[in-house]
Amino acid sequence: MARIRRALADVPRAETPGEVPVERTYHRVHGDRSSAQTADLLAENLADYRAIVHRADTPSSPDTPSSLPALIARLLADRGATSVAVPPGLPASWLSAVPGAVRRVPDTAELTPHDLDAVSSVVTGCAVAIAETGTVVLDAGPDQGRRRITLVPDHHICVIRVTDQVVGSVPEALERLDPARPLTWISGPSATSDIELDRVEGVHGPRTLEVILTGPESAGQS
């Protein structure tokens, strides 16, 4: 520390950090969008990074608002999932249409990485989603569970409530997040471009990320 102070001999002793100007004239959000347009942009940018997007947030969506449990059941069945990791606070209704034959693996402290490696899929909510970048942020809240459950299984279904969880930009997202919680920002599935810059998905994290946008009716706090 003394070394650092010596190195800063040119900085006047009385100077405070606040006296070094930082102009925050950049935008809080890029462009003016209605909330419907923001949801559309989110869907577009998520898809651009090859997440699979399902819209259940508007009456005209192909996946209608009332169908969230049915939709989740279908997505798991399509993947042939035999087991699903379940965060402790996931709304019970979300998995209500999933057949009993699909093993529920509750997220507990005893669950080892090896146990998780044998689990097919995971279903979670999220803390916030960012439209401009196509990003879903998890903060290990009760409907998301510990960081490892969205990492080791190969298939992640993430449900976003369009009404209150979608923001436009990175600055808007940070305002809402609690730095004390561990945060995981996810923009599309795991990917690498290390071999001749060819993009390959699913090196380590889930190979498939499916995102469901829901409206208020089915978001179901139940």
Added chain:
Amino acid sequence: MPAFPQAANASTRNTHLRANLRHATHTIRAKRATAVAELDDWSRLRAAGAAIKDRTLRHLDQYLEQLESAVTAAGGQIHWAADADEANRIVTELVRATGEREVVKVKSMATQEIGLNGALATAGITAYETDLAELIVQLGDDLPSHILVPAIHRNRGEIRDIFTEKMSQWGRPAPDGLTDAPADLAEAARLHLREKFLNAKVGISGANFMVAETGTLVVVESEGNGRMCLTLPETLISVVGIEKVVPTFQDLEVFLQLLPRSSTAERMNPYTSTWTGTTDADGPRAFHLVLLDNGRTDTLADTVGRQALRCIRCSACLNVCPVYERAGGHAYGSAYPGPIGAILTPQLRGTQSELDASLPYASSLCGACYEVCPVAIDIPEILVHLRERVVEGGPASVRGTRTVIKPAKGHAAERAAMRAARWALDHPRLLRTGQRLASRTRRFHPRRLPGPGRAWSDTRELPKVPEESFRDWWQRTRGGSGTGSGTEGRKDTT
């Protein structure tokens, strides 16, 4: 380690390496330009990014103290390392204390800078690199050549051969009949590494940012190997340069916009992880943060060179540099290649060795690196400043003590410099590209160098940058037919 010109001479003769590099740098820079153009407030974000880092650096002592108490309050433990040896010793002891002999690693420039893997190996501890490119480099017993894509000098056939031959020595062998399709190679790496992740008890990482206010660390990545190493092991050790601190959590809003677009040309990288100390029942139970100096305070003491510490390691400057494109990363002889390496390495290590003395000359001063840098580091200004130090000596801080440096002995440095200059002149195409970029960035060029660089430019006329290079004029006025080789670098500047 040979000085830059010798090393560059060898690597420029490797046509296959040059082709790989050219493809990579041109692809990334074109994409980057598009990603940046999407944000109409880019210049304001860039100015804010530079200003936040300047604020931090001018009050680094205060922010590091704040960081230390925030990390400690959140359940982490801080260790201070003055140099590479001390950092390696601390990490080795921390690993030993866990009783483990294997660690998994997230790609990190800081641990490469201090040669951590070698130090651990000497202590009987095996470090597994888990980033795909770093894995290729490690298995191939090779050195990284790019900040972002360290194995860019290897093509798919070579990678297949490395995996087939070497994977079995490090763990799970490559599958039989492995092809050279990138998807197959990635799958082989997934299987090989998964075994390591699931059994790992100790993880080692760097960090892209540390937040003084909250004690939060940030790692930005794509593959998910970072998440594996940061969350599955019981102990996490992060080695981070002291300059990586930012004052507030809110400041991340600037850097999380600047970094992904500048480096991988994405709106956002696939994964970003943040953690603050330890969290009950989620992630490692023990967290150690090793704060690394290793020449950073010497760099901080230099009022011209200090700005190099703003660097967020995005690698944009590599991808626009005509010298890097031809010489390749290995020629720079350190963890930091390209324009940033040419100014950071001689500041961190001093300019006494022939290699370090030659690095400030590994540039055509075309200015393209300054233009793309998301935190507006004036790389040409520092290059000239360091050339002056090499040639004429002068005051500098060495290992925390202010001294006066003599010009390098027997004019070794001047010789190295002259050879570097001759090397550039021997590569006319390189010079052309440099000039072309330069004429586009002309308004940024000083007539005469300000401050301490003046003495150098007094005696060594700065090359005048013509409004348009002759060759460009010729191409424009004669329709540019049949001169394909001169058209590179056209769509790269923004």
